[in-house]
Amino acid sequence: MSFNLQNLLDENAGRNYALHSEHINPQFAKVLRLIGFDKCYDRAQGTHLWDLEGNKYLDMLAGYGVWNHGRSHPVIRKALIDFLCSDQPGLIQMEAPLLAGLLAEELKRRSGYDLGRVYFTSTGAEGNETAIKFARRATGKSQIVYAENAFHGLTNGALALNGSSIFRDGFGALVPDTLSVRFNDPDDLEKALAQGDVAAFIIEPVQGKSLQIATKEYLEESVRLCRKYGALFVADEVQSGIGRTGRFLSLQHAPKAEPDMVILSKSLSGGYVPVGAVLMRDWIHEKVFSSLDRAVVHSSTFGQGGLAMVAGLASLQTLDDDALLANAESMGDLLGSRLSAIKSRYEFIKDIRWQGLMIGIEFGEPESFKLAAAWKTINALSADLFCQGVTIPLFEDHRILTQVSGNSSKIIKLIPPLCLSESDVDWFCDGFEQVMEGLHTFPGPVWEGLARIGRNALPRRGSKATANSL
Numbered sequence: 510m511s512f513n514l515q516n517l518l519d520e521n522a523g524r525n526y527a528l529h530s531e532h533i534n535p536q537f538a539k540v541l542r543l544i545g546f547d548k549c550y551d552r553a554q555g556t557h558l559w560d561l562e563g564n565k566y567l568d569m570l571a572g573y574g575v576w577n578h579g580r581s582h583p584v585i586r587k588a589l590i591d592f593l594c595s596d597q598p599g600l601i602q603m604e605a606p607l608l609a610g611l612l613a614e615e616l617k618r619r620s621g622y623d624l625g626r627v628y629f630t631s632t633g634a635e636g637n638e639t640a641i642k643f644a645r646r647a648t649g650k651s652q653i654v655y656a657e658n659a660f661h662g663l664t665n666g667a668l669a670l671n672g673s674s675i676f677r678d679g680f681g682a683l684v685p686d687t688l689s690v691r692f693n694d695p696d697d698l699e700k701a702l703a704q705g706d707v708a709a710f711i712i713e714p715v716q717g718k719s720l721q722i723a724t725k726e727y728l729e730e731s732v733r734l735c736r737k738y739g740a741l742f743v744a745d746e747v748q749s750g751i752g753r754t755g756r757f758l759s760l761q762h763a764p765k766a767e768p769d770m771v772i773l774s775k776s777l778s779g780g781y782v783p784v785g786a787v788l789m790r791d792w793i794h795e796k797v798f799s800s801l802d803r804a805v806v807h808s809s810t811f812g813q814g815g816l817a818m819v820a821g822l823a824s825l826q827t828l829d830d831d832a833l834l835a836n837a838e839s840m841g842d843l844l845g846s847r848l849s850a851i852k853s854r855y856e857f858i859k860d861i862r863w864q865g866l867m868i869g870i871e872f873g874e875p876e877s878f879k880l881a882a883a884w885k886t887i888n889a890l891s892a893d894l895f896c897q898g899v900t901i902p903l904f905e906d907h908r909i910l911t912q913v914s915g916n917s918s919k920i921i922k923l924i925p926p927l928c929l930s931e932s933d934v935d936w937f938c939d940g941f942e943q944v945m946e947g948l949h950t951f952p953g954p955v956w957e958g959l960a961r962i963g964r965n966a967l968p969r970r971g972s973k974a975t976a977n978s979l
């Protein structure tokens with residue numbers, strides 16, 4: 510019998526966790542079971558997911574920011590089907606693919622900067638690897654400066670720019686000559702740049718782990734300092750780009766911060782096909798591809814794949830057709846201001862910050878004696894535990910999918926699809942407020958549940974493995 514996808518799915522429905530435990534990542538499958546996130550999803554549309562039992566969920570994670578346009582977008586899906594049915598040849602390699610040229614043209618137009626060349630990748634990490642190599646070759650310098658708490662991916666070079674030791678530990682020597690600076694601190698950046706030999710400063714304008722938002726002044730001053738010291742200013746917009754913050758690029762909130770390179774990925778795919786791009790100034794590209802015999806000195810097999818290029822073109826057009834930038838800004842402001850109002854009533858919430866639909870909810874030690882004692886006890890069990898006291902009831906009781914922003918983090922990150930509606934905002938805020946009520950009731954069932962998880966399974970303070978999110 511020939512391959513039949515639907516039959517395969519039907520015959521194996523519900524085997525997800527057994528298969529993963531046996532063949533893929535038993536630790537992750539165990540974590541998902543432990544925190545009750547071990548659902549089998551069957552259908553997705555826009556901001557919503559359905560499990561095999563037909564329960565509907567609100568997706569505030571969007572696959573860590575790949576579904577900006579909403580899941581199962583009909584236009585992007587149709588574009589991909591059209592491409593597949595067209596028998597267009599792809600990956601000929603010894604040709605110049607039309608669709609790649611068109612996508613490059615469109616990305617340049619939307620960025621609006623003087624970035625004349627585009628290099629296509631398949632992932633965000635590959636974009637960062639490209640930026641590291643190109644910056645070193647173009648400037649003839651070696652050091653790459655990055656910000657504390659940064660996340661640029663998990664391949665060797667990108668990992669060398671990672672602000673968290675848990676990702677780096679135990680993997681041996683990484684790419685050398687990298688240097689961390691404090692975020693939003695131009696003096697610290699200048700100190701690093703003044704040491705000389707800095708090829709580039711790579712920064713996320715909104716950090717995916719800390720949810721810190723670079724100020725306009727900081728970004729503009731960083732660009733000025735990079736120029737002064739002959740380093741490139743590189744914006745990693747893998748997560749903050751493609752409309753996420755209400756602009757095509759988050760950097761566009763700081764109009765005078767003109768980058769030398771911009772790295773994109775995630776939602777350029779429309780969620781469907783891996784695709785990334787590095788936009789750069791012409792002269793950088795010319796230094797790398799400097800002669801005929803260096804014409805393919807940097808490349809990867811799937812870099813300009815037809816499906817990826819179609820996904821990119823259709824997803825960019827959809828940003829306009831669905832007015833997603835404006836919706837990201839207005840829904841971000843609505844959700845952010847409603848969460849700020851909730852914050853004033855609950856002392857565990859320390860900060861709500863957002864740019865468009867990239868939102869951080871930060872928790873911290875409360876003032877009142879009983880709650881402070883609960884905070885200390887739970888954190889003594891595991892630094893990862895407190896936020897699960899928010900994400901677990903949000904999921905179990907309100908069917909809202911969220912996660913912490915990183916290991917040992919006290920921040921929950923909301924990065925929903927940009928088509929989030931007012932009723933989704935109501936769904937989230939009503940559920941969140943009830944969860945806050947439960948968390949501020951000590952002793953109470955939320956705390957008992959957390960202590961049980963902490964005692965039985967989650968790693969103790971000082972140990973490493975956790976249910977982190979990217």
Ligand SMILES: Cc1ncc(COP(=O)(O)O)c(C=O)c1O
Pocket residue numbers: 573631632633634635637660661662663713717745746747748749774775979
């Ligand atoms: C800012 C940023 N850069 C790079 C990456 C790595 O992207 P990928 O997972 O596609 O390699 C991520 C992933 O979350 C990211 O958020």
